Amino acid sequence: MSVIIREVTTKKELKKFVKFNIDLYKGNPYHVPGLIEEEMMTLDPKRNPAFEVCDSISFLAYRNDQVVGRITGIINRGSNETWGQKRARFGFVDFIDDQEVVDALFKAVEDWAKQKGMEELQGPMGFTDMDHEGMLIDGFDQVGTIATIYNFPYYPQHMERMGYVKDQDWHEFKIFVPREGIPEKHQRIGEIVKKKYGLKIMKFKNAKEIMPYAHKVFNTLNEAYAPLYGFSKLTQKQIDYYINMYIPMLRYDLVTVIVREEDDEVVGFGISLPNLSHAMKKANGHLFPFGWIHLLKALKTKPKVVDLYLMGVLPEYQSKGVNALLFNDLIPIYNKLGVEYAESNPELESNNAVQAQWDYFKREHHKTRRAFIKKIG
Structure with missing residues (x-):
């Protein structure tokens, strides 16, 4: 047929x-x-x-x-x-x-x-x-x-x-969490950057605390991702849509936001999640009646693997060590939880600055994915 x-x-x-x-x-x-x-x-x-x-x-x-x-x-x-x-x-x-x-x-x-x-x-x-x-x-x-x-x-x-x-x-990389803690060079760079640019690390305990920064994070994302392949800035309606979708599933100890002290603007952020792959396989596409139980359990447990879900730094702060500041906060948390490695998720092969941030870590390039193109007219 x-x-x-x-x-x-x-x-x-x-x-x-x-x-x-x-x-x-x-x-x-x-x-x-x-x-x-x-x-x-x-x-x-x-x-x-x-x-x-x-x-x-x-x-x-x-x-x-x-x-x-x-x-x-x-x-x-x-x-x-x-x-x-x-x-x-x-x-x-x-x-x-x-x-x-x-x-x-x-x-x-x-x-x-x-x-x-x-x-x-x-x-x-x-x-x-x-x-x-x-x-x-x-x-x-x-x-x-x-x-x-x-x-x-x-x-x-x-x-x-x-x-x-x-x-x-x-x-995509597996980035193994250093058991010895924060790399010494990372720690030094982070402290220098923090003082030089007047930055501070923000941590949150609940949705109420993070909401005043949610739109600021997406505005930073818009600026950070603007030069990247195929990107177009998210509208305010799209930002609201993603905030409503993702805020409820955040694991707040795995969220790090860096702000400029003088005006409280977000200059960088790192959002990681416990790896939900096995929980999603158990849910098999369905949140109800029991899928939510698997997801909730995975979100609350001590994960062996975390996903680096979203990261971004304002263009004027890129390649200046702000990423070191992010990981100086997250590495001790990962170690406390017993995290073995992080999944980087997709990073453009042409984005050398992003991939260079893993130079101080043991890593494994384990997946590659491609966007194809064809002339049609």
């Missing part, structure tokens, strides 16, 4: 779209399923404020009335304006190992993008940098994280077969 491509237009179809990823990877020891409700919210124009600056379309591929693939097309108008490009993105992409299925899915998105006047298609990427991006090309035997995509090795093979080429790579 030939492949049939259908646009996703109903909530029932959207749920099929989201669940396909979980069904496709059932039993895979490395795949970490997301939460069905959260992904449906991300893809819902009525609930995700990213749709105010993005156009989007989603497709399902069927064969014999069975879902065999999915893909979303996205045009981030803000990003295109920022970078002077006419690019569409593909994301939320999964498929069985079948050339006809893959070709039909990508043709649907390429045709849509061309009709919208786009000249290139890149991905996998999401609506914003807060969504999953980058197709795994190395590290297929490593357990994923909640912030990343896992995919079968045949995915990038199909991309290359269709004429897609490398646009950008991200590297």
Whole structure:
């Protein structure tokens, strides 16, 4: 039977779209399923404020009335304006190992993008940098994280077969926590930076304490990430959306914010979380009735692994030692909790400054992921 491509237009179809990823990877020891409700919210124009600056379309591929693939097309108008490009993105992409299925899915998105006047298609990427991006090309035997995509090795093979080429790579590291404590050079640099620029470390015990700094953190993120691949600044509505989504799941002892004492502005931040991969696998996409128990337990326990979920430093303070100040605070906490290593999550291979911060630590480059690109018009 030939492949049939259908646009996703109903909530029932959207749920099929989201669940396909979980069904496709059932039993895979490395795949970490997301939460069905959260992904449906991300893809819902009525609930995700990213749709105010993005156009989007989603497709399902069927064969014999069975879902065999999915893909979303996205045009981030803000990003295109920022970078002077006419690019569409593909994301939320999964498929069985079948050339006809893959070709039909990508043709649907390429045709849509061309009709919208786009000249290139890149991905996998999401609506914003807060969504999953980058197709795994190395590290297929490593357990994923909640912030990343896992995919079968045949995915990038199909991309290359269709004429897609490398646009950008991200590297991921295991950074082992030094048992001897803060590296001496780190400690010295941190103290110098703290005094020179009049900085102080902020710690929080609850949501009430952190909320006055939440918008400031995202404003710093907007400035810090502005030069990075494909980034477009988050709007205030998007910032509110992410604050409401993520503040409740923070582990406050693993949040470090650095402010300038003279005006209380955030110049840097580090947000890490206990690694939730195994808890998410147990939840299998469902928060209820019991998924929340696994997640709550993982958030409250002493973790062996932490995820470096978000980090950022204002451009004028980058390469001046502010990162040392962040880790001077976090390393003793990690050691107290018994953390063995941290997952860096994706870092652009071209971002030498970010990767240089691991020079003082034992580390292992264990995953690489790629954004592909193809001219379509």
